[in-house]
Structures are given as structure tokens and as C-alpha cells.
Amino acid sequence: MALPETPESNPSDYIDEEDFIALEIPMEGGGERLDKALATLLPEYSRNRLKSWVEAGAVTVDGKVTKARFMLRGGESIKVFPQEMPEQFAFTPENISLDVVYEDSSMIVINKPVGLVVHPAAGNWRGTLLNALLFHYPELKYLPRAGIVHRLDKDTSGLMVVARTAEAQTALVRQLQERAVNRRYLAWVWGSTPSQGKVLASVGRDQRDRLKMAAGVSQGKPAATQFRRLAQGHFQDHPISLLECRLETGRTHQIRVHLESLGFPLIGDPVYRKKIPGIAKAIGLERQALHAFALGLEHPATHQVMAWFQLPPADLMGLMTQLHLNETDLPSESATISSMGNAN
The missing domain is CATH 3.10.290.10 (RNA-binding S4 domain)
Structure with a gap:
């Protein structure tokens, strides 16, 4: 064989x-x-x-x-799909509430909260999005990964799409492969960034710390992140930038690693924090300031172009005032969905 x-x-x-x-x-x-x-x-x-x-x-x-x-x-x-965990726990349905933004017979769009792990892994055998999906949508037990086609980090909030049929899963994975899914994030970072830019740097395991990813490693996979600055603020005289980031690829920790490699680490990031100022803890944010606020794709069955918009949760909205930013600096729903439709 x-x-x-x-x-x-x-x-x-x-x-x-x-x-x-x-x-x-x-x-x-x-x-x-x-x-x-x-x-x-x-x-x-x-x-x-x-x-x-x-x-x-x-x-x-x-x-x-x-x-x-x-x-x-x-x-x-x-x-x-190797499952490096006790399967009898990993695939147990659990009654965990879900914030469903949209659903039909082909797919589900979910607003994932902070703290929810997407897929079971070491240290998180239970209490994941997969367990919740199996409870609320039992038919997903017949799909690989319960229909999950992409992920968000545990402490990244925002929009995700999940397939409900094998045909939809195949179509959505194909769109991800072809970079046709429009995924946009809001990121609050330390430093005064350029008005816009694009990071082209491979992402792979950090050779010195296997729990981390790193940019530009020889064994990494190609990765691309576009960003534009929406606003600037400050915290105790340290500059802060609010960015809109768009993924072209979907590598683990991609936005966090790419921005940190430019010298603009995410506020609150517990892992990638080489260049954070000494007053970082004073902000009090317990997770990286990253939110998947917009999602656009072609419907896997009807082929209609669809888009969704989700404002950041309370902890990130609180940053706006704390960092002397205005809520008007955030993208509007109508403008975002219009631009995503044009992009697709």
C-alpha cells in the first residue's frame, strides 16, 4: 500500500x-x-x-x-484526523449554550465567546464547541470534526461557520483552500502602526518553545495577513493602535504571530509579548484583544454571497474608552458587509 x-x-x-x-x-x-x-x-x-x-x-x-x-x-x-485525547470524552454531547447568528439546513454561523475551546485537545477534553455542537445538532456526529472547518483560539471571540452536511463541509473547505472566505478581525495592539500593510511570513512551530508559533521559520507554512489602522489611542502615554486584519491564510495564531513579528503585540496576549510595555498589566485585560467581527462566504448550497457582522464583546468595548478611542472608530455593519460583498 x-x-x-x-x-x-x-x-x-x-x-x-x-x-x-x-x-x-x-x-x-x-x-x-x-x-x-x-x-x-x-x-x-x-x-x-x-x-x-x-x-x-x-x-x-x-x-x-x-x-x-x-x-x-x-x-x-x-x-x-488524529484525535490525541480520550475519544469517549471528546465526542460526548454537552449542553453548552451557543450564540447562533444564522442557521439553515446547510450551515451554522456562531458567535464564539471568549474561553470556549473549539476542538478537544490536551487539557481540554470536554466543554468545547464540538461538544456543544453535538448536543444542539446531533446529526453532526456523522461529519468529521462535527462539521467544524476552521477555528478561533480559545480566547479569541467572534464569528465562525460550521457545516451541517458533508456537501456543505466540502464546499466550505474548498472556499477556505481557495482563500474565498472573507474573515476580518479587530485587533488592539501596542504601538503606532503604519496606516496599512501586509505581512507575508511563514508561520510554524517555534523551535525554542514548542507551545508557541513563530514567523519566518524555515519549516513553517506560507501565511499572509492584511491590516489597516482604524484609529490610534494611548494608555499612560504609550501608543495604541486599533487594526482591522484580514486573513488570506488560516495558520495557528497567525494574526498574533504576524503582528508581534512587526513589533506590535496584541494587548492582553499572554503568549506573544516580547515588546509589550511594562504597564501592560495595568489595562487588566485577561486575554488577547482579538475579535473576528466579520465573515463573508458563498452559501454552499444556494451559492448566494452572504456576510455577517458582530460587534466586539463587553471586555473589548470597554477598551475603547480606556484607550481613549471612540466607538465610531469601529467598522459599521453596513459598510463592512457592503465591502465584503464587493470583495467576494
């Missing part, structure tokens, strides 16, 4: 490429059960673990979730 295709050799196949393993079943592999084929192709994982991933919907065959006993014909494309 063919060797697994690593994310690095197929960089266009998902919004967070490092999260899955791609396999191709050769024609001579026909007639073998899926779980046995996976055990042969992925000997580093136990058979029980692989079987549990299949049953949890974390393995797809030609884009579809199936059973461990599924008989392969040969020639199938397999995607395995």
Missing part, C-alpha cells in the same frame, strides 16, 4: 493542514476492511485507537464517514 501523504506534501487540502493524514488506497488493496488497512498504513497507532477514530467520525473515505468494517474497493482517498 502507498505510504501516508503528509500535510507538508499536500499543503492545499485543509484550513489547518497539520491536522490530518491523507492516504491513498491502491487498487490491489480492494477487498480489505478499512480498520485493517489503517492498521497496516499507520502502524504507529494501535488498532483500537484507529477503530475508535473511525467510529467517532474522524476518518473519511472519499469524503464520507463510514464504519470500521467498511470493505474497500481500491483507489479510495482516506483522511485520518
Whole structure:
């Protein structure tokens, strides 16, 4: 059988490429059960673990979730989303409230609050967006990652889209691959930034601290972030800038890493804080000042261009006064949605 295709050799196949393993079943592999084929192709994982991933919907065959006993014909494309957590907890429905901005039979748009982890991972086996989705939309158990196609950091608030059908998930992932999803963020940063700019710097694991990402690393993946300054303020004589950022790619911690690499770290960021002033703690913000305020995409079923707008939550709105900024400095809903429609 063919060797697994690593994310690095197929960089266009998902919004967070490092999260899955791609396999191709050769024609001579026909007639073998899926779980046995996976055990042969992925000997580093136990058979029980692989079987549990299949049953949890974390393995797809030609884009579809199936059973461990599924008989392969040969020639199938397999995607395995390794779940490095106890699956019996990770895929348990939990009654966690969701702020649903929009929903129909194809997709859901959610305003994610601060503190909610999107997908189970080490230290957060339960209480995630995935667990909440499985409770409120039980049919999502049949989709990989419960329909999740992109993420926000735990302490980043704002808009996310989730697929409700396999067809919608495929279409949304394709739009993300093609950079056709319009994602805009508000970021409050230390320093006086240029009026606008674009960061083109790869993002990958920091070789000195594996818990962090870094810009410009040789083993990183290409990443691009556009920004424009909306307003300037100050805190105890230190300059502050309010930025609108637009993602062209979706790397882990991309905005945080890119802005910090320019010398403009996010206010409140607990990780990327090399150049923050000594009075940073006085602001009192307990998370990075980053909010996904606008989302635009083509509807996966109707192909209609759609857009949503969400003002920042109370903690970030409070920054506006604290940093001597005006609420009128924030983008307006009508102007934002109009510009997003034109951009798409």
C-alpha cells in the first residue's frame, strides 16, 4: 500500500493542514476492511485507537464517514484526523449554550465567546464547541470534526461557520483552500502602526518553545495577513493602535504571530509579548484583544454571497474608552458587509 501523504506534501487540502493524514488506497488493496488497512498504513497507532477514530467520525473515505468494517474497493482517498485525547470524552454531547447568528439546513454561523475551546485537545477534553455542537445538532456526529472547518483560539471571540452536511463541509473547505472566505478581525495592539500593510511570513512551530508559533521559520507554512489602522489611542502615554486584519491564510495564531513579528503585540496576549510595555498589566485585560467581527462566504448550497457582522464583546468595548478611542472608530455593519460583498 502507498505510504501516508503528509500535510507538508499536500499543503492545499485543509484550513489547518497539520491536522490530518491523507492516504491513498491502491487498487490491489480492494477487498480489505478499512480498520485493517489503517492498521497496516499507520502502524504507529494501535488498532483500537484507529477503530475508535473511525467510529467517532474522524476518518473519511472519499469524503464520507463510514464504519470500521467498511470493505474497500481500491483507489479510495482516506483522511485520518488524529484525535490525541480520550475519544469517549471528546465526542460526548454537552449542553453548552451557543450564540447562533444564522442557521439553515446547510450551515451554522456562531458567535464564539471568549474561553470556549473549539476542538478537544490536551487539557481540554470536554466543554468545547464540538461538544456543544453535538448536543444542539446531533446529526453532526456523522461529519468529521462535527462539521467544524476552521477555528478561533480559545480566547479569541467572534464569528465562525460550521457545516451541517458533508456537501456543505466540502464546499466550505474548498472556499477556505481557495482563500474565498472573507474573515476580518479587530485587533488592539501596542504601538503606532503604519496606516496599512501586509505581512507575508511563514508561520510554524517555534523551535525554542514548542507551545508557541513563530514567523519566518524555515519549516513553517506560507501565511499572509492584511491590516489597516482604524484609529490610534494611548494608555499612560504609550501608543495604541486599533487594526482591522484580514486573513488570506488560516495558520495557528497567525494574526498574533504576524503582528508581534512587526513589533506590535496584541494587548492582553499572554503568549506573544516580547515588546509589550511594562504597564501592560495595568489595562487588566485577561486575554488577547482579538475579535473576528466579520465573515463573508458563498452559501454552499444556494451559492448566494452572504456576510455577517458582530460587534466586539463587553471586555473589548470597554477598551475603547480606556484607550481613549471612540466607538465610531469601529467598522459599521453596513459598510463592512457592503465591502465584503464587493470583495467576494
